[in-house]
Amino acid sequence: MTGSILFEAIVFLVGAIFCVSIAKRLGLSSVIGYLLAGVLIGPYVLGFIGNEGEDILHFAEFGVVMMLFLIGLEIEPKNFWNMRKAIFGMGGIQVGATMLLSYLLFVLIGFEWKVALVISMAVALSSTAIAMQTIKEKGLMTTTFGTSSFAILLFQDIIVIFMLGFIPLLANPNEAITSGNIDEQTNLLESLPIGFQTLAILFSVGLVIVAGRYLIVPMLRKVAKTDVRELLIAAAFLIVCGISFIMEYVGISPALGAFLGGVVLSNSEFKHELESTLEPFKNLLLGLFFMAVGASINFIVIAKSPFTIIGVLIAIIALKGIVLFITGHIFKLKLDQKLLLTFSLAQIGEFAFVLLSFAFGLNILEQDQMDMLLVITALSMSITPIISIINERFILPKIGTKESIKRPMDHIAKSQKVILVGFGHFGSTIGRFLRSHGVEATILDFDSNRVDFLRKMGFEVYYGDATRLDLLEAAGIAEAKIIICATNRLSVSKAINKIVKEKYPHVELMIRTKNRYDAYELLNLGNENIYRESLETSLKLAKDVLSKMGFRKYTLNRQVENFIKYDEDSLRRLASEPKREEDYIFKAKQELEQQEKYLDEDFKRGVVEFDNHWDSEHIKKVLEKTKNQ
Amino acid sequence: MKKVLILFAHPKFEKSKVNAALIERLKDKAHVTFHDLYEHYPNFHIDVQHEQELLMQHDIIIWHHPLYWYSSPAILKQWKDLVLEFNWAYGPNGKVLHEKTIFNVITTGGSREVYCSEGYNTFTINEFLRPFEQTAKLCGMNYLPPFAVMGTYQLTNEDLLNYANQYERLIDLLQGDFNATQLSSCFFLNDLEILSV
Numbered sequence: 001m002t003g004s005i006l007f008e009a010i011v012f013l014v015g016a017i018f019c020v021s022i023a024k025r026l027g028l029s030s031v032i033g034y035l036l037a038g039v040l041i042g043p044y045v046l047g048f049i050g051n052e053g054e055d056i057l058h059f060a061e062f063g064v065v066m067m068l069f070l071i072g073l074e075i076e077p078k079n080f081w082n083m084r085k086a087i088f089g090m091g092g093i094q095v096g097a098t099m100l101l102s103y104l105l106f107v108l109i110g111f112e113w114k115v116a117l118v119i120s121m122a123v124a125l126s127s128t129a130i131a132m133q134t135i136k137e138k139g140l141m142t143t144t145f146g147t148s149s150f151a152i153l154l155f156q157d158i159i160v161i162f163m164l165g166f167i168p169l170l171a172n173p174n175e176a177i178t179s180g181n182i183d184e185q186t187n188l189l190e191s192l193p194i195g196f197q198t199l200a201i202l203f204s205v206g207l208v209i210v211a212g213r214y215l216i217v218p219m220l221r222k223v224a225k226t227d228v229r230e231l232l233i234a235a236a237f238l239i240v241c242g243i244s245f246i247m248e249y250v251g252i253s254p255a256l257g258a259f260l261g262g263v264v265l266s267n268s269e270f271k272h273e274l275e276s277t278l279e280p281f282k283n284l285l286l287g288l289f290f291m292a293v294g295a296s297i298n299f300i301v302i303a304k305s306p307f308t309i310i311g312v313l314i315a316i317i318a319l320k321g322i323v324l325f326i327t328g329h330i331f332k333l334k335l336d337q338k339l340l341l342t343f344s345l346a347q348i349g350e351f352a353f354v355l356l357s358f359a360f361g362l363n364i365l366e367q368d369q370m371d372m373l374l375v376i377t378a379l380s381m382s383i384t385p386i387i388s389i390i391n392e393r394f395i396l397p398k399i400g401t402k403e404s405i406k407r408p409m410d411h412i413a414k415s416q417k418v419i420l421v422g423f424g425h426f427g428s429t430i431g432r433f434l435r436s437h438g439v440e441a442t443i444l445d446f447d448s449n450r451v452d453f454l455r456k457m458g459f460e461v462y463y464g465d466a467t468r469l470d471l472l473e474a475a476g477i478a479e480a481k482i483i484i485c486a487t488n489r490l491s492v493s494k495a496i497n498k499i500v501k502e503k504y505p506h507v508e509l510m511i512r513t514k515n516r517y518d519a520y521e522l523l524n525l526g527n528e529n530i531y532r533e534s535l536e537t538s539l540k541l542a543k544d545v546l547s548k549m550g551f552r553k554y555t556l557n558r559q560v561e562n563f564i565k566y567d568e569d570s571l572r573r574l575a576s577e578p579k580r581e582e583d584y585i586f587k588a589k590q591e592l593e594q595q596e597k598y599l600d601e602d603f604k605r606g607v608v609e610f611d612n613h614w615d616s617e618h619i620k621k622v623l624e625k626t627k628n629q
Numbered sequence: 630m631k632k633v634l635i636l637f638a639h640p641k642f643e644k645s646k647v648n649a650a651l652i653e654r655l656k657d658k659a660h661v662t663f664h665d666l667y668e669h670y671p672n673f674h675i676d677v678q679h680e681q682e683l684l685m686q687h688d689i690i691i692w693h694h695p696l697y698w699y700s701s702p703a704i705l706k707q708w709k710d711l712v713l714e715f716n717w718a719y720g721p722n723g724k725v726l727h728e729k730t731i732f733n734v735i736t737t738g739g740s741r742e743v744y745c746s747e748g749y750n751t752f753t754i755n756e757f758l759r760p761f762e763q764t765a766k767l768c769g770m771n772y773l774p775p776f777a778v779m780g781t782y783q784l785t786n787e788d789l790l791n792y793a794n795q796y797e798r799l800i801d802l803l804q805g806d807f808n809a810t811q812l813s814s815c816f817f818l819n820d821l822e823i824l825s826v
Contacts, residue, residue, distance in 0.1 A: 552642055552668060553667070553668050553671035554641075554667040556671070613640070614639070614695075614697070615644040616645060616736075616782070617644055617646065
């Protein structure tokens with residue numbers, strides 16, 4: 001049955017759609033869904049996919065490269081520089097301590113020191129794919145936990161270069177040459193002296209930076225001018241592939257190279273286009289990657305020595321977890337952030353596949369050792385997301401920042417309840433103003449530091465993901481009069497909108513939106529209470545500009561009110577027009593076209609001249625006209 | 630020298646040639662404070678304390694405004710409602726404004742002839758301004774007859790200049806020594822012979 005590419009594709013797609021939608025319905029991360037799908041379609045359960053799973057794994061690793069590129073796009077060079085302490089401090093401690101402990105562990109079990117060293121390297125690395133995908137999915141990238149995880153993973157990406165350079169030194173030179181099954185990891189520089197290698201690496205990093213500025217951006221400008229959508233997709237792929245190729249050629253992890261490329265391009269005007277182009281491909285490839293990991297779990301190996309494998313698996317996860325917890329402690333993370341970090345990075349990562357098969361190629365590892373470790377790696381990748389969920393659902397609510405703190409009844413028993421989701425810059429102003437009127441909003445926020453502070457200030461705060469129905473219910477959505485959604489994340493607003501529409505239609509939902517495009521979406525979902533975050537502020541600024549230029553303040557005030565009304569009307573008019581949503585590649589261009597339309601309408605409307613109130617000159621003119629007739 | 634406060638209320642000052650001409654020379658005149666209410670409080674959010682301090686610092690107050698629907702523009706009513714507080718401007722302890730002088734300076738589109746029992750506005754300007762007069766009285770202030778620039782639709786530049794000169798001379802006169810009861814005898818301050826040179 002297997003063999004046909006189409007059939008394989010269908011198997012993967014059905015598996016993904018089925019399992020991920022179930023995982024999502026259960027409130028689990030999509031990663032778990034993909035892994036489960038992989039196990040199901042793999043050789044040991046349904047048997048749709050045979051041993052080609054490993055090849056797919058290699059192919060799908062490109063998804064990780066893309067993910068790092070996209071993460072790089074979101075980190076501007078300045079921020080990257082600010083993170084250097086976290087990257088080398090946290091990353092260094094984590095990798096160093098994990099390697100040391102796992103080396104001791106494997107030597108104690110009875111492995112040869114060389115083997116133990118290679119294994120300890122593989123064990124020290126965590127899975128960027130799983131950890132980052134989960135963190136981004138939950139929108140936790142900006143929390144201390146998110147940035148710490150990212151810093152550690154980035155350090156691992158850097159250190160893996162040196163590991164790949166070091167492993168050949170462990171090999172018995174004669175055996176390595178005769179064995180013949182050396183991995184494709186061999187690269188251009190392997191035969192060169194170390195000093196020259198370093199130089200080449202530095203040179204290629206420089207090349208990426210310079211090329212980003214002077215080659216890639218001009219190329220993208222040319223491509224955008226052609227107005228052919230698929231060319232931009234091609235260009236985006238070319239960038240990622242090109243950088244990966246160069247990096248692989250000089251022996252750097254392609255993911256690290258792609259990350260650098262992303263950082264370089266994060267300041268360019270194409271940031272958003274690149275993001276929206278690559279995002280869906282990245283997600284699919286990562287999904288494929290997770291499924292391949294699931295499919296590669298070799299149940300025969302497990303069946304042979306189940307206790308050893310489970311024992312080693314638990315030992316490794318515990319060991320990694322403890323090191324991560326201590327790392328978090330040294331860097332003064334709060335308890336709940338430490339726990340999140342502990343569980344999200346406790347797995348062995350995808351680099352282990354590379355390192356282990358590389359070492360196997362050099363005859364450092366034996367077949368059964370490698371099989372066992374590959375299984376352990378895949379199992380650890382599958383289990384840690386589940387442990388993370390247990391942590392979030394059952395452990396975190398009890399310790400650290402609690403999901404809720406009971407407060408005296410008189411506060412809760414307010415007849416008109418207001419729930420405020422998100423207490424950032426936008427939400428905090430709302431909260432302060434409401435409080436100054438004696439209205440104590442119940443606040444939902446996912447930043448534990450902020451939650452602590454707010455609780456100290458006497459607010460009733462619920463900690464966690466506001467799109468979870470149970471949390472909203474705990475916060476009292478059933479008896480709420482109004483919910484304010486002050487986050488700028490459209491996905492959160494949409495999820496809450498859905499919950500309110502379906503389950504609590506009596507609750508009034510008032511939503512902050514980033515821009516008119518988000519506003520369209522929410523309007524089309526049937527919510528009229530849309531507040532664009534920049535409309536009033538920009539008009540206020542424009543009003544002050546005109547006032548400084550000599551226009552009268554009261555007239556400007558009236559015109560601002562007119563303008564807002566006109567703009568709100570046109571927003572509602574345009575929201576109902578069909579949009580070419582799939583065409584978001586050249587969205588910037590479309591936006592310009594729309595702006596032009598608005599400006600043109602403004603001009604025709606003649607904003608200021610239209611208002612003839614209190615203008616005696618106007619009356620005079622009309623009177624003269626009638627007299628002349 | 631007596632200090633003059635012009636409380637100016639015009640929602641569209643930028644379009645009013647007449648008021649621009651009237652105000653032009655007074656804006657920077659010594660001991661005259663020109664206070665543009667619509668420009669200060671475009672949201673009608675009047676700073677009561679500031680307004681009361683201004684009133685206390687001045688001897689002669691002028692409500693300067695166009696006549697809209699036989700009264701002042703909305704902000705002047707708002708100003709009265711908020712600033713003239715009980716027990717500050719009136720009431721048993723409200724004596725702050727006592728003995729100050731106050732009057733209206735108004736501009737109207739219709740000419741003086743239409744504001745009388747035979748004209749189509751039926752009532753005289755002085756009758757329409759009764760609420761202002763009574764407000765002044767309740768606050769213990771001397772209320773003078775209005776200075777009115779009327780028939781603004783037909784004014785020539787020369788007329789306008791004449792009015793502006795009259796307005797300035799009126800303020801000069803009030804800043805010096807004058808007898809309030811003597812000034813109260815006419816219908817319009819414009820009619821004072823001293824003003825027309």
